[in-house]
Amino acid sequence: MTTLAIDIGCTKLAAALIGHDLQLQERRELPTPASKTPDALQDALRGLVTPQQKKARQVAVASTGIIQEGVLQALNPQNLGGLLHFPLIQTLETITGLPTWAINDAQSATWAEYHALAGDIREMAFITVSTGVGGGIVSQGKLLIGTGGLAGHLGHTQADPHGPVCGCGRTGCVEAIASGRGIAAAARGKLVGCDAKAIFALAANGDEQALSLIRHSAQTIAHLIADVKTITDCQHVVIGGSVGLAEGYLAFVQQFLKQEPPAYHAKLSVAHYQHNAGLLGAALLAQGDER
Ligand code: ADP
Ligand code: BMX
Ligand code: ZN
Numbered sequence: 001m002t003t004l005a006i007d008i009g010c011t012k013l014a015a016a017l018i019g020h021d022l023q024l025q026e027r028r029e030l031p032t033p034a035s036k037t038p039d040a041l042q043d044a045l046r047g048l049v050t051p052q053q054k055k056a057r058q059v060a061v062a063s064t065g066i067i068q069e070g071v072l073q074a075l076n077p078q079n080l081g082g083l084l085h086f087p088l089i090q091t092l093e094t095i096t097g098l099p100t101w102a103i104n105d106a107q108s109a110t111w112a113e114y115h116a117l118a119g120d121i122r123e124m125a126f127i128t129v130s131t132g133v134g135g136g137i138v139s140q141g142k143l144l145i146g147t148g149g150l151a152g153h154l155g156h157t158q159a160d161p162h163g164p165v166c167g168c169g170r171t172g173c174v175e176a177i178a179s180g181r182g183i184a185a186a187a188r189g190k191l192v193g194c195d196a197k198a199i200f201a202l203a204a205n206g207d208e209q210a211l212s213l214i215r216h217s218a219q220t221i222a223h224l225i226a227d228v229k230t231i232t233d234c235q236h237v238v239i240g241g242s243v244g245l246a247e248g249y250l251a252f253v254q255q256f257l258k259q260e261p262p263a264y265h266a267k268l269s270v271a272h273y274q275h276n277a278g279l280l281g282a283a284l285l286a287q288g289d290e291r
Contacts, residue, residue, distance in 0.1 A: 110136025
């Protein structure tokens with residue numbers, strides 16, 4: 001069965017048709033609307049899926065936010081321009097007329113990346129360093145979602161009790177420091193106003209402040225990985241998201257993780273499916289037992 005997979009991130013929306021061979025066809029991408037009202041998101045989703053919906057039998061959504069009973073609840077509404085609540089399944093079923101299934105974006109990507117790992121791995125974690133910091137955990141071969149959908153929201157563990165206040169209301173979350181938004185918010189002087197992509201470009205040209213902002217993010221993610229290892233005993237941690245996939249970032253994380261005692265080390269790699277892990281995981285999960 002062909003699935004129309006949709007990935008709703010805080011910066012970009014993506015969609016593709018995915019069959020049983022898990023090959024992506026007709027991948028499309030649009031920016032997440034700047035005015036993130038429910039109407040603006042609904043219009044953007046309609047524009048994204050209309051060209052493809054006739055070719056699919058079902059819709060599978062991987063979306064930022066806590067997904068409970070098909071509704072998106074923002075944990076960090078600041079990342080979604082203040083949008084708190086969005087009826088994902090209802091909206092997409094109305095737009096497409098197709099049965100729709102939804103899960104958190106990072107949980108979804110975790111499942112795709114778990115399937116891409118070689119060997120008999122039963123415990124793994126995935127961390128996306130993107131607009132925010134998302135995460136997912138596989139324990140004993142099962143994806144943890146939780147009764148309320150919150151499981152694996154690793155970006156909201158506390159990295160620094162004296163750190164910046166996070167949009168979720170907590171102080172010093174990993175997300176407030178290490179995410180694309182966090183990197184940009186810590187910029188000073190001539191770097192004020194630069195986004196994370198621009199800060200990576202400056203670092204590649206030797207800018208010391210840009211490099212130190214990126215290293216601080218990577219160090220925060222390395223500490224998070226050590227914490228996740230203590231909780232899950234994961235053998236492997238996969239890193240995704242545009243910041244996580246950026247050149248040189250994983251090497252910094254690796255360097256900082258090596259400074260932790262060996263018990264807290266885990267094998268690290270970048271996402272096998274790169275920017276498509278969320279789309280593929282949603283299709284895999286929605287196709288479920290039929291595969
Ligand atoms: P989303 O959050 O919608 O899933 P991304 O994974 O693309 O989207 O993450 C967006 C963040 O990644 C932004 O903070 C942006 O500045 C940053 N970013 C985008 N492209 C790059 C890049 N090539 N290198 C480093 N950072 C990037
Ligand atoms: C935030 C949270 C997570 C999400 C993560 C990465 C919201 C809206 N999102 O921690 O649910 O998985 O960001 O999302 O509260 P991304 O859009 O930055 O990839
Ligand atoms: Zn937080």
